[in-house]
Amino acid sequence: MKSGVVALVGRPNVGKSTFLNSVLDEQISIVTPKAQTTRDQVRGIRTEVRGQIVFVDTPGIHRAKEGGINEFMIQEVRRALDAPDLVLYLLDPGSKPEAEERVLEQLRGVTSSLMVVVNKADLFKRNPDLASWIGPWVEKVKAALAGTELRFLGFSEISAEKGHGVQTLLDQIFETLPEGPALYDDPEALTDRPLRFVVSELVRKQLFMNLGDELPYSCAVEIESFNEKVKPVHIAALIHVERESQKGMVIGAKGQKIKEIGTKAREEIESLMGEKVYLELRVKVLESWTREARKMKGLGYALEAPASLARGKGKKENR
Ligand SMILES: Nc1nc2c(ncn2[C@@H]2O[C@H](COP(=O)(O)OP(=O)(O)OP(=O)(O)O)[C@@H](O)[C@H]2O)c(=O)[nH]1
Ligand SMILES: [Mg+2]
Known part of the structure; x- marks a missing residue:
């Protein structure tokens, strides 16, 4: 049996939560047309005969002011990047290299395998020009990661909303995951969150x-x-x-x-x-709850001490 943890990371609004829901066939992580919808790490569990994949949905990577809810969101991303088996770096054709640089920054120092996934590929039909920046950007990501411990495995195009390419991607993920027992015993469990x-x-x-x-x-x-x-x-x-x-x-x-x-x-x-x-x-x-650590903590958005944040470790209280 194969099993492993797969972190879903990328800019806000690229479709990370849509992808999670698509592979679970249930609305576990909320999706809206607005950026920065997801605030917490959300685990989604897919159990099949061939194994179990634990997907970790994360908030979109953005510039965050210190000490507020946005720092909490980036902390959640860092926590998800702390030794997953595989990172799926999701892109949106509407993005651009300048904006994606921030994702690359977060990936530095991560020691896993990486696949770049271009979501919303359905948009290419209407506007093929949208694709022009992606090839060169993927080459840049590969070059930037060469010599680091992050292993570049490949590139794929999907439409999470329409389900296109999702099954093929799941097959590829199963191939890359190590042999091992399921992380969650209950085959019916869809998430770790109550x-x-x-x-x-x-x-x-x-x-x-x-x-x-x-x-x-x-x-x-x-x-x-x-x-x-x-x-x-x-x-x-x-x-x-x-x-x-x-x-x-x-x-x-x-x-x-x-x-x-x-x-x-x-x-x-x-x-x-x-x-x-x-x-x-x-x-x-x-x-002002978005700016005060004590109030945020009361709502389940606990900031870690700066030292542990730097290592990307630590635990958040369960809500
Ligand atoms: N056209 C198209 N739209 C999509 C696709 N996947 C997601 N979307 C739309 O993109 C928007 C954002 O989707 P989310 O899944 O919330 O994106 P996210 O990356 O989780 O966003 P944050 O939580 O803000 O980081 C929603 O309006 C989705 O319906 C797709 O394959 N094609
Ligand atoms: Mg989301």
Whole structure:
């Protein structure tokens, strides 16, 4: 049996979470059209007769200010790059070499195998020119990594959204993985994260889908209670915003906005759980939570001490 850990890394919005969901055939990691949707590392487990692949979805690599939620996100990327068996470096044809340099920086010092995966290949049909920068960029990545411990294995094109090329890529991944026992015993397990985490993420997804440009980045979702003993299952979630003025925007005139968010989130939670759910949402101000380590920690976004961050090690509290 083959088994191993495969880290999915790349710029924001390239389709890392879409790829994870595509290989799991379930919405485990949330996807939105906005950049920097994923904040936490999310493991997705694919178990087959031939073996088990543990995919690690990560936040998009971007320039992060020190000490805030963005530093936490980059910390999650570093943690995923701490000795996986394989790194899938995902690219988007809409990107460009200058933007990709930041990914290359994060890959320096990583000691694994690497495959470059160009996602959204469906976009080439409409605009073949989009592909022109990619060949030279892959050559540059290869040259930059030559002589390091990161082993370049190859290059492929997929469309995670349409499922094109995904099966072939899975075959290639299985070929590269070492022989070994499954890392997760339960063959039905799809993720290492508890159900309540996925549920909180489905609420956060609807904040991204229904609120204006910057507002979703000021929101965090905390599950206050999760009662599966009653039917329908009763879930109470608290939406934290950073300022009083944002509270009104999430609630909307006559509570219309939060109602819409709640309805859509409930539908997705019901589809995930396969049963009826009663979802209660409340909004609360947690002043400047994206910039204060103690508040972030309370929401499950714990920053590591700088020394351990430099080594890319350490553990985050489980939510
Ligand atoms: N055309 C096209 N769009 C795609 C494809 N895969 C993903 N997308 C879209 O790209 C957007 C971003 O997808 P995500 O999966 O959230 O991207 P991500 O890399 O996880 O983004 P972050 O979490 O922000 O880092 C969404 O609107 C997806 O629907 C694809 O194969 N083709
Ligand atoms: Mg994502």
